[in-house]
Amino acid sequence: AKDMGRNNLQFYERGMSSVAARRNLLEQRLRLAMEHGGLTLAYQPKVDVISGEVTGLEALLRWEDEELGTIRPEEIISIAEDTGLILPIGEWVLSSACRQMQDWHARGLPRLPIAVNVSAIQLNHKHFVTVVEEVLNETGLPPGYLEFELTETAIMHDPDNALRILNRLSRLGISLSIDDFGTGYSNLSQLKRFPISRLKVDRSFTAGVASDFQDAAIVKAMFMLAQSLNLEVVAEGVETDEQLEFIRNLKGNQYQGYLYSKPLGVADLENLLGLHAAA
Numbered sequence: 001a002k003d004m005g006r007n008n009l010q011f012y013e014r015g016m017s018s019v020a021a022r023r024n025l026l027e028q029r030l031r032l033a034m035e036h037g038g039l040t041l042a043y044q045p046k047v048d049v050i051s052g053e054v055t056g057l058e059a060l061l062r063w064e065d066e067e068l069g070t071i072r073p074e075e076i077i078s079i080a081e082d083t084g085l086i087l088p089i090g091e092w093v094l095s096s097a098c099r100q101m102q103d104w105h106a107r108g109l110p111r112l113p114i115a116v117n118v119s120a121i122q123l124n125h126k127h128f129v130t131v132v133e134e135v136l137n138e139t140g141l142p143p144g145y146l147e148f149e150l151t152e153t154a155i156m157h158d159p160d161n162a163l164r165i166l167n168r169l170s171r172l173g174i175s176l177s178i179d180d181f182g183t184g185y186s187n188l189s190q191l192k193r194f195p196i197s198r199l200k201v202d203r204s205f206t207a208g209v210a211s212d213f214q215d216a217a218i219v220k221a222m223f224m225l226a227q228s229l230n231l232e233v234v235a236e237g238v239e240t241d242e243q244l245e246f247i248r249n250l251k252g253n254q255y256q257g258y259l260y261s262k263p264l265g266v267a268d269l270e271n272l273l274g275l276h277a278a279a
Ligand code: C2E
Pocket: 044, 059, 060, 061, 072, 073, 074, 077, 090, 093, 117, 118, 119, 149, 179, 180, 203, 236, 237, 238, 239, 256, 257, 258, 259, 262, 263
């Protein structure tokens, strides 16, 4: 098997397309970044639609390679999923985010829930719940302050297994959100058997609410359906006051978007939240 791997590598190196070549290079650089502390997290606030207060944060992966520059998270995640690197990277994201929240709390910040994105591969990995329990134990973060964001696609990949895992996570006290809601192929009647607390309406819908009659109608319907099932609704990608006003009128609970803040590094977020490092 080892010889075959070597032959394959040579084969690819000779006849490789530029896309494959880039992925190959990215994979090697990503491994290095992982081993040498090259990955970081940015944190984007979630804001209460009525009070305007920050109600939580979402952790988002960031990687700036010395040679390749900034790599988009979608590209990182795609390569990580194809190569299995998503497991160690996902674990790093989870433990870093939990540790950061504990650190901020220790330094006087009110405790905020932290949301972490979870890919289908992590969710379906047989040790996922154990890894999560270990991270919570090691960092000391109370599970009630941890949220997982999962796409419909991630859940529907193996719905029966997802249901078992999500029930276990939910029993630990972790709350669960559907990410990018509206872009997948599932619907609320399929999702309602899962222990979900909130829907995050994808920003492709938010983008049009103030200008596009159809987007507005779709978003209105999503909100009403979600609320009738007692799910919280979070609007993603709110960039304008008009969009926020629309969400407020629909009694959306929270929003995220550039209107309030882009995802920020640790120092910028501390400034935003008024936590200044002790002199
Ligand atoms: P997502 O989970 O839907 O995250 C929201 C994305 O929208 C983020 O992009 C954020 O920067 C961006 N965004 C937030 N507000 C606005 C806005 O007002 N306007 C616009 N145009 N964009 C906004 P980002 O950080 O590039 O992440 C992209 C995706 O990569 C994420 O989408 C998520 O699917 C994935 N991702 C990022 N970090 C992780 C991670 O640690 N694990 C996993 N599995 N996926 C991750």
